[in-house]
Amino acid sequence: MKVKVLSDSSCDLLSDEKMGFSSVPFNITTNEKNYVDDQNLDVEAMINDFKKYKGRSTTACPGVGLWLNEMDGADEIYIITMTSGISGTFNSASIAKEMYLEEHSNAKIAIFDTLSTAAEETLVVEKVLELIKTSNTFEENCKIIEDYIKHTRLFFTLESIKNFAQNGRVSKAVASLVSILGITIFGTASHEGTLEPISKCMKYKQALKSLIENLNEAGFDGGKVIITHVKNENKALLVKDEILKHFPTSEIKIYKARGLCSYYAELGGILIGVECKNEYEKIFKNH
Numbered sequence: 043m044k045v046k047v048l049s050d051s052s053c054d055l056l057s058d059e060k061m062g063f064s065s066v067p068f069n070i071t072t073n074e075k076n077y078v079d080d081q082n083l084d085v086e087a088m089i090n091d092f093k094k095y096k097g098r099s100t101t102a103c104p105g106v107g108l109w110l111n112e113m114d115g116a117d118e119i120y121i122i123t124m125t126s127g128i129s130g131t132f133n134s135a136s137i138a139k140e141m142y143l144e145e146h147s148n149a150k151i152a153i154f155d156t157l158s159t160a161a162e163e164t165l166v167v168e169k170v171l172e173l174i175k176t177s178n179t180f181e182e183n184c185k186i187i188e189d190y191i192k193h194t195r196l197f198f199t200l201e202s203i204k205n206f207a208q209n210g211r212v213s214k215a216v217a218s219l220v221s222i223l224g225i226t227i228f229g230t231a232s233h234e235g236t237l238e239p240i241s242k243c244m245k246y247k248q249a250l251k252s253l254i255e256n257l258n259e260a261g262f263d264g265g266k267v268i269i270t271h272v273k274n275e276n277k278a279l280l281v282k283d284e285i286l287k288h289f290p291t292s293e294i295k296i297y298k299a300r301g302l303c304s305y306y307a308e309l310g311g312i313l314i315g316v317e318c319k320n321e322y323e324k325i326f327k328n329h
Contacts, residue, residue, distance in 0.1 A: 046116040047170050050104055050131045051079040052124040054164040054270050054297040061171055064112045066104040068131075068302045073097045079301035089273060089304055092205075099205065101302060103131035109138035118180050119151040120170050120187070124159040127235025152184045154191060157235035160303045161268040161315030162196035168266075192321045195260050196231040199249045199277075201310035203227060228252045246277065250284045253314065257289070261319030264291030272299045272311040281312060 047063045049055070057064045057080075070077040070088070072095055077088050092099075113119055121139070126132035132155045139151045156163045169190050173183045228249040229239040240256065243249040267285060271278035278296050285292050299307060307313060 043117045044115055045118045045120075045174050046113065047120045047122070047167065047174065048109070048112050048135075049122040049163060049167050050124055050129075050135075050302075051300055052129075052131075052159040052163055052302045053122070053167050054161065054268065054300060054303075055167055056081045056300075062174065063167070063171060066108045066112055068104060069102040070099065070301055070305050071102065072099045077301055083301045085298070085301050085304050086273065088301060089309060092305070093309070099305075101305065103129050103134055106134055106138045106141065109135050110142060113138065113142050113151075117146075117149055119149065120174070120183070121151065121153040122163060122166050122170060123153065123155055124163055125157045125231065125235035126155045127157060127232075128237065150180045152180070152187075154187055155235070156191055156194075157233065158194070158196045158231040158315075159237075160196065160198075160299070160307070160313040161270045161297070162194050162231065163315070164268050164270070164297065165194050165266060165315045165317065166191055168268075193318055195256075195262075195316050195318050197253055197256060197314045197316070198227075198229050198237070198307065199243075199246070199253075199312045200227045200229070200307055202308040205306055205308060230256065246280070250281065253281070254284065254288050257285070257316065257318070259320070260316070262289065262316050263319065264289040265293065265317035267292050267294040267317075268315040269294065269296045270299045270303060270307075270313040270315075271296065272304045272307045272309055274310045274312060277310070277312055281314060 045062055049065055051065050051067045053065060067079040077083055121135050123132045123135055135153050156166050170187060226243045226246055226249050227239050228241045228243055229237055232238045241252050269278045269281055282294050
């Protein structure tokens with residue numbers, strides 16, 4: 043029996059045949075060039091291109107055909123996608139699932155909408171990769187994954203939101219203000235799968251303070267943490283040290299952002315995925 047774990051490229055991990063994991067790429071397009079967010083993408087070169095580029099740019103989620111190609115030959119398939127709240131990737135994967143099942147009626151396919159992206163999505167993928175090594179049934183794993191997603195969170199600090207504004211995620215007036223004042227945006231992924239600012243911090247110390255306050259609120263007590271950065275390893279290490287200062291038993295990994303997250307989080311962006319005790323939907327409803 044062949045098992046595959048698939049995600050879109052907002053996950054930090056690259057495809058790895060030994061692990062049975064494949065990443066399906068987004069596309070990032072300007073008037074001058076198209077960037078395919080796969081293992082061949084030179085992310086640093088793309089970031090440097092965008093420093094100089096002044097025109098419009100867009101992103102496109104993986105098409106149905108790309109998902110089908112990666113499903114080929116598998117008997118059990120776990121698909122983890124970024125939030126359906128801001129991307130069509132979940133819908134694209136769902137269509138591919140139905141098409142695959144028409145030809146492979148005995149296959150088992152589960153799609154998990156993380157309602158998040160980046161570091162939180164990576165946490166979920168790593169959890170799935172752990173589970174498929176156990177003796178659990180496919181159905182048992184799916185229940186564990188569904189519960190796990192309820193107990194993970196994403197936080198982020200952004201130094202620019204120009205590309206968010208350009209793609210209609212936030213207003214251009216707000217993006218311009220952030221750029222002019224040099225504000226750091228601290229935010230989270232909402233339980234509806236949108237990216238929501240929590241505070242506008244003039245200094246990074248304020249953002250770190252907000253992070254620790256929100257980790258406490260989420261019931262974080264030193265579980266797994268993934269920190270993703272866009273050419274900002276120093277601040278990623280700063281975040282790591284701050285978390286360890288308050289939660290010394292934390293297990294922390296640091297990754298470089300891939301193409302899609304580098305595009306949206308932009309230069310200097312930090313994304314933090316954490317395991318937590320409290321379900322975010324319940325927290326969010328109390329605010």
